[in-house]
Amino acid sequence: MSRQMNVSLFTDAIAEMCVEANLRLSKDMSAAMANAIQSEQSTLGKKVLSQLEENLKIADTESIPICQDTGMAVIFLEIGQEVQLVGGDLTEAVNAGVKKGYTEGYLRKSVVADPLLRENTKDNTPAVIHTSIVPGDQVKITVAPKGFGSENMSKVFMLKPADGAEGVKEAILSAVKDAGPNACPPIVIGVGIGGTFEKCALMAKHALTRETGTHSPLPHIRAMEEELLEKINALGIGPGGLGGKITALAIHIETYPTHIAGLPVAVNLCCHVNRHCTRII
Amino acid sequence: MEQHIQVPFDKTTAASFHIGDYVYLTGTIYAARDAAHQRMMQALEKGESLPLDWKGQVVYYMGPSPAREGRPIGSAGPTTSGRMDRYTPALLDLGMIGMIGKGKRTPAVKEAVIRNGAVYFAAVGGAGALLSQCIKSSEVIAYDDLGAEAIRKLEVENFPVIVVMDASGNDLYAEVTKNL
Numbered sequence: 001m002s003r004q005m006n007v008s009l010f011t012d013a014i015a016e017m018c019v020e021a022n023l024r025l026s027k028d029m030s031a032a033m034a035n036a037i038q039s040e041q042s043t044l045g046k047k048v049l050s051q052l053e054e055n056l057k058i059a060d061t062e063s064i065p066i067c068q069d070t071g072m073a074v075i076f077l078e079i080g081q082e083v084q085l086v087g088g089d090l091t092e093a094v095n096a097g098v099k100k101g102y103t104e105g106y107l108r109k110s111v112v113a114d115p116l117l118r119e120n121t122k123d124n125t126p127a128v129i130h131t132s133i134v135p136g137d138q139v140k141i142t143v144a145p146k147g148f149g150s151e152n153m154s155k156v157f158m159l160k161p162a163d164g165a166e167g168v169k170e171a172i173l174s175a176v177k178d179a180g181p182n183a184c185p186p187i188v189i190g191v192g193i194g195g196t197f198e199k200c201a202l203m204a205k206h207a208l209t210r211e212t213g214t215h216s217p218l219p220h221i222r223a224m225e226e227e228l229l230e231k232i233n234a235l236g237i238g239p240g241g242l243g244g245k246i247t248a249l250a251i252h253i254e255t256y257p258t259h260i261a262g263l264p265v266a267v268n269l270c271c272h273v274n275r276h277c278t279r280i281i
Numbered sequence: 282m283e284q285h286i287q288v289p290f291d292k293t294t295a296a297s298f299h300i301g302d303y304v305y306l307t308g309t310i311y312a313a314r315d316a317a318h319q320r321m322m323q324a325l326e327k328g329e330s331l332p333l334d335w336k337g338q339v340v341y342y343m344g345p346s347p348a349r350e351g352r353p354i355g356s357a358g359p360t361t362s363g364r365m366d367r368y369t370p371a372l373l374d375l376g377m378i379g380m381i382g383k384g385k386r387t388p389a390v391k392e393a394v395i396r397n398g399a400v401y402f403a404a405v406g407g408a409g410a411l412l413s414q415c416i417k418s419s420e421v422i423a424y425d426d427l428g429a430e431a432i433r434k435l436e437v438e439n440f441p442v443i444v445v446m447d448a449s450g451n452d453l454y455a456e457v458t459k460n461l
Contacts (some may be wrong), residue, residue: 019295054411060414067409068345068346069409106355110429149360151346181347181384182363241457272407
């Protein structure tokens with residue numbers, strides 16, 4: 001049995017989700033920020049976190065984006081294999097949603113049509129769309145607009161199998177150190193380990209959308225997440241990079257089988273806003 | 282130390298700041314980011330004049346989100362300063378006295394800061410809604426076609442910043458991570 005779904009449903013949902021993700025911190029990120037404020041000890045660090053807390057209140061009540069960089073819209077679509085999409089082109093429907101959300105929601109248009117010619121598209125399209133086909137007759141939409149302060153500090157490492165877990169940890173720590181204040185700490189760190197060059201980068205991006213505060217179901221990966229969060233928060237970079245304990249709010253690692261010759265690792269950094277918003281239709 | 286300072290300010294005032302100082306700025310600053318800097322450099326290379334005289338002025342690396350009706354500006358936090366590093370020494374040598382942004386700078390910028398007795402402030406990255414409340418008016422004065430990247434004249438009131446590089450070249454970011 002297939003279920004027919006009109007692509008216009010995507011347009012409306014995505015328009016609303018782009019605005020929601022940019023104006024209001026998700027519940028999991030709010031909880032992570034509240035914890036951070038309790039734990040920070042440094043004077044400037046506390047000051048930065050209290051400014052960010054006040055910023056979130058103003059953004060919510062005044063309907064002003066949390067950050068002026070309202071991102072490039074990254075959209076994950078998990079499409080049930082029993083769904084039949086009708087009523088038009090899916091990509092066009094998604095981009096129509098992005099255009100509507102960014103225009104009507106007073107969000108910044110930050111996308112240029114050509115990476116070298118650099119002319120602004122003026123409606124923040126196109127989105128970066130990742131689709132996957134899954135069992136079922138529903139569609140899960142995740143909208144994760146990504147700011148580029150932190151995106152610019154992200155990295156891919158093609159390690160050797162001999163580098164092992166220690167090499168992976170070193171690579172992740174070096175990415176966080178190199179980013180320092182530029183990624184707008186406190187940050188969330190999405191990591192992909194394994195797969196191929198592009199697969200690990202996609203996993204790192206997807207890992208950012210995981211509910212903050214939850215861990216990998218794999219015991220050795222969970223242990224690595226816990227160990228790395230502790231090590232990162234011992235670096236001293238702190239909120240705003242001005243010194244303190246809270247450099248990262250969370251680290252999420254995803255893994256995938258890989259080749260006998262390789263150990264790819266991608267590290268995608270994200271600021272405290274870590275916009276992500278999910279809906280099932 | 283907390284200070285309330287009028288902008289623009291002179292070299293004596295710039296020299297009085299120390300890294301870690303918390304400063305509230307009131308007065309006029311100018312927003313410019315990547316594309317505006319690139320255009321200004323092209324103008325300088327051609328021997329043309331710039332849309333404003335940077336002497337004694339403070340730049341804010343920022344491109345706002347659109348303003349809602351009745352508001353001067355949308356979200357308006359700092360962008361990463363390092364992307365402007367290639368262009369910054371030339372503007373400092375023209376007399377620009379201060380910069381507001383976030384993140385690390387190159388050694389060339391640091392040398393230009395020392396050479397010209399300037400100062401680099403950080404605003405809190407990600408606090409764009411809060412910072413927008415300190416901006417009382419905003420007017421595009423050049424490169425309107427660049428949209429969010431146009432040069433804007435901003436009137437600010439008690440705009441909160443932290444001194445991250447002072448006129449002697451002390452660098453708060455480097456201090457924080459020197460033991461890494």
